Amino acid sequence: MNYDVAIIGGGPAGSTVGTLLRKYNPSLNCLILERETFPREHVGESQLPRIGQILDEMGVWEKVEAANFPIKIGATYRWGASPKLWDFEFLPADKFVDEERPAALVGQRRLTAFQVDRAVYDKILLDHAASMGCEVREGTGVKAIESSGDEVTALVLADGERVTARHYVDASGGAGILRRSLNVEVDIPSSLQNIAFWDYWENAEWAVHIGVGGTKVQVLSLGYGWIWFIPLGPTRTSIGLIVPAEYYKKSGLTPEEVYHRAIQEEPRVRSLIENATPEGEVRRTRDWSFVAKQMVGPNWFLAGESCGFADPILAAGMTLAHVGAQEVAYTILELDRGEHDPEWLRSRYEEAQSKRIRQHVRFADFWYSANGQFTELKEFCASLASEEGLELSADAAFLWLGTGGFLNDKFATAGLGEYSLGAVKGVAELLTQTPATWQINRYNEFQMNLVGATEEEFPMFVQGRIVKQRGYARAGKCLPYAGMCKLVIACLARERRMDRIFEYARASLQRTPGVDDTRAALAEFATTLEALLTEGWVKGKVDKKAPFLSFGRAVGTEGPIKYNESSAEVAR
Numbered sequence: 001m002n003y004d005v006a007i008i009g010g011g012p013a014g015s016t017v018g019t020l021l022r023k024y025n026p027s028l029n030c031l032i033l034e035r036e037t038f039p040r041e042h043v044g045e046s047q048l049p050r051i052g053q054i055l056d057e058m059g060v061w062e063k064v065e066a067a068n069f070p071i072k073i074g075a076t077y078r079w080g081a082s083p084k085l086w087d088f089e090f091l092p093a094d095k096f097v098d099e100e101r102p103a104a105l106v107g108q109r110r111l112t113a114f115q116v117d118r119a120v121y122d123k124i125l126l127d128h129a130a131s132m133g134c135e136v137r138e139g140t141g142v143k144a145i146e147s148s149g150d151e152v153t154a155l156v157l158a159d160g161e162r163v164t165a166r167h168y169v170d171a172s173g174g175a176g177i178l179r180r181s182l183n184v185e186v187d188i189p190s191s192l193q194n195i196a197f198w199d200y201w202e203n204a205e206w207a208v209h210i211g212v213g214g215t216k217v218q219v220l221s222l223g224y225g226w227i228w229f230i231p232l233g234p235t236r237t238s239i240g241l242i243v244p245a246e247y248y249k250k251s252g253l254t255p256e257e258v259y260h261r262a263i264q265e266e267p268r269v270r271s272l273i274e275n276a277t278p279e280g281e282v283r284r285t286r287d288w289s290f291v292a293k294q295m296v297g298p299n300w301f302l303a304g305e306s307c308g309f310a311d312p313i314l315a316a317g318m319t320l321a322h323v324g325a326q327e328v329a330y331t332i333l334e335l336d337r338g339e340h341d342p343e344w345l346r347s348r349y350e351e352a353q354s355k356r357i358r359q360h361v362r363f364a365d366f367w368y369s370a371n372g373q374f375t376e377l378k379e380f381c382a383s384l385a386s387e388e389g390l391e392l393s394a395d396a397a398f399l400w401l402g403t404g405g406f407l408n409d410k411f412a413t414a415g416l417g418e419y420s421l422g423a424v425k426g427v428a429e430l431l432t433q434t435p436a437t438w439q440i441n442r443y444n445e446f447q448m449n450l451v452g453a454t455e456e457e458f459p460m461f462v463q464g465r466i467v468k469q470r471g472y473a474r475a476g477k478c479l480p481y482a483g484m485c486k487l488v489i490a491c492l493a494r495e496r497r498m499d500r501i502f503e504y505a506r507a508s509l510q511r512t513p514g515v516d517d518t519r520a521a522l523a524e525f526a527t528t529l530e531a532l533l534t535e536g537w538v539k540g541k542v543d544k545k546a547p548f549l550s551f552g553r554a555v556g557t558e559g560p561i562k563y564n565e566s567s568a569e570v571a572r
C-alpha cells in the first residue's frame with residue numbers, strides 16, 4: 001500500500017480526519033486529495049459551539065481565531081405564525097465577556113461559535129492538516145474508485161495514477177464519490193426539497209454588535225421561504241434565500257429575480273443592506289436532506305456530508321462534518337491498535353452518525369412544519385407523529401422529535417442532535433405556541449426503572465482512544481453510565497425524594513473538579529432527569545406531603561430561548 005489512510009476531499013471533514021490521525025499517531029502516512037486549489041468558495045458558514053471543542057483538539061482554534069471571524073453568540077429568528085423576532089442564544093449576550101481580538105476566549109470557546117468565510121476557514125484547516133504531517137495534494141481530483149466486492153482496492157487520479165491505502169475515507173462532501181461508486185443507497189427521511197440562492201455583500205450592517213466581534217445570525221421567514229444573513233467579517237456578509245424547489249419552478253423567475261425580490265420584501269434585511277453592494281453572482285444549489293444507508297465498509301468510511309445532509313435551518317452541517325470526522329479518526333486509530341472488536345467499532349460509528357443526521361433532519365422538518373406556507377410538511381410531520389399516537393401539541397411534537405432518544409451517548413447529557421433538551425423544548429413551545437411541560441414537575445419521587453434493559457457498551461472518545469463505557473439498552477434507546485446520567489443513577493440509588501435527590505446532586509457537583517457553575521450544572525442534572533423520565537429509565541411517583549420542583553422557562557416571559565442552560569435561569 002502507498003498510504004495508511006487516503007482521504008478524498010480537503011473540506012472540514014477531510015482536514016479533521018487527517019489532523020486527528022496525525023496528532024495521535026504521527027507515524028501514520030496520511031494523504032488528502034483535494035480536487036480544487038484552495039482558497040475555494042463554499043456555502044455553509046454559520047457554526048455551532050460544539051465545533052470549538054474539536055478545533056481545540058485539532059490544535060487549530062487559535063489559527064481560526066486569528067482570522068477575525070465574527071463570534072456567533074446565537075441567532076435572531078422570525079419564524080412561524082408570529083411576526084415577532086425572538087432570540088436563540090448559546091450563552092446570554094450580557095454574559096459574553098469582551099476581549100480584544102484575537103482573543104483567548106478561555107471558557108467561552110465552547111459556548112460560542114464562529115461565522116466563517118469558508119474560503120479562508122477551509123484553507124486554514126487544510127494547511128493545518130499539512131503542518132501536522134498529512135500529505136496534501138490540491139488540484140488533484142479522484143476520478144474513479146476501484147473496488148472488489150465491498151472493498152476499495154485503489155483510487156484513480158486524473159493523470160491515471162493509482163493510489164492505494166489500508167483505509168479510505170470519502171470526505172468529498174455532496175460529491176460522495178466513493179459512496180456513489182460503491183452504489184451505497186441513501187434514505188430520504190424528509191419531504192423537504194428546497195433550493196438555495198445566495199450572494200456575498202460588502203458593507204452590510206451587522207444586525208447586532210455584542211462586545212468585540214460578537215453578533216447573531218439572522219434567520220427570517222417570508223412564509224414561502226426564509227433568508228439567512230450571516231456576517232463573515234467586518235465588511236463581508238453572506239445573504240441567502242431558501243425556498244421549496246417547486247415554488248421556484250412555478251414562480252417563473254430567474255435566480256436573480258427570485259433572490260432580489262425576496263431580499264427587498266424582508267424589511268430587516270432591506271435596512272441592513274441599504275449601503276451595501278452585492279458581488280452580483282447569485283449562486284444556487286439544491287439542499288435535499290439524505291442519510292447514507294451504509295457509512296462503513298471493510299476498509300472505507302464515509303465522513304462529513306458524503307454520509308448525509310440535513311437542511312441548513314439548524315446550521316448543523318459543519319458540526320455534523322467535524323463530529324463525524326473526529327469519530328472516523330478515532331475509529332481508524334482503534335482499528336489499527338486492534339484492542340476492540342472491529343465490527344463493534346465500525347457499527348458504533350455508523351449508528352451514532354446516522355442517528356445524529358436523522359435527528360437533525362427531523363428537527364428541521366419540525367421547524368418548517370411551523371412556517372406558514374409549508375402546509376405539506378405540516379401534514380407530513382403530523383402524520384409521522386400520529387403514527388406514534390401523537391397530535392402535534394408542544395409536548396407531542398417534543399416527544400416525536402425525540403423518538404431516536406434524548407440521551408446523547410457521547411457525553412451522556414440530554415439533548416437532540418447538537419441541541420440541549422431545554423432548547424428543544426423551548427423551540428417546540430415557541431413554534432407550536434403552547435407551553436411545553438416538564439415531566440419532572442409532575443412528580444416528587446423518582447426511581448430507576450431498568451426492567452427489560454440489557455447491559456451494553458458504548459464508545460467514549462478520550463484523547464485519541466475509544467474507551468468502552470458501560471450502559472443499558474432497551475427498545476432502541478440507550479442509557480450510558482457516564483456523565484450526568486451516571487450522577488442521576490447515583491443520586492437515585494441513594495435518595496427517592498426530589499428535594500433530597502437535588503440536595504445530594506448539588507453536594508456532589510460542588511465537589512466535582514471542573515464544575516465552576518453549580519447552578520448551571522444542576523440545571524443540566526434536571527434536564528438529564530427529565531430525559532430519563534421521558535424515556536422510561538426513571539419512574540415518577542407523587543408523595544402529597546413532600547415538596548414539588550418547579551422547573552422550566554417562566555411561562556409567558558419574553559426572554560430569549562437559551563440553547564445552553566448555562567444561565568440556569570430555567571431553574572426557578
Ligand SMILES: Cc1cc2nc3c(=O)[nH]c(=O)nc-3n(C[C@H](O)[C@H](O)[C@H](O)COP(=O)(O)OP(=O)(O)OC[C@H]3O[C@@H](n4cnc5c(N)ncnc54)[C@H](O)[C@@H]3O)c2cc1C
Pocket residue numbers: 008009010011012013014033034035036042043044045046047048140141142143171172173174175176177196285286287303304305306312315316317318319321
Ligand atoms: C445552502 C446551504 C447552506 C448551508 N449552511 C450551513 C450553515 O449555515 N452551517 C453549517 O454548519 N453548514 C451549512 N451547510 C452545510 C455545509 O456546507 C456542509 O455540511 C459542509 O461543507 C460539509 O463539509 P465536508 O467536509 O463534508 O464537505 P465539503 O466542505 O463540501 O468538502 C468536500 C471537499 O471535497 C472535494 N472533492 C469533491 N469531490 C472530490 C474528488 N472527486 N476528488 C477530490 N476532492 C473532491 C471538494 O472540492 C471539497 O473541497 C450548508 C449547506 C448548504 C447547501
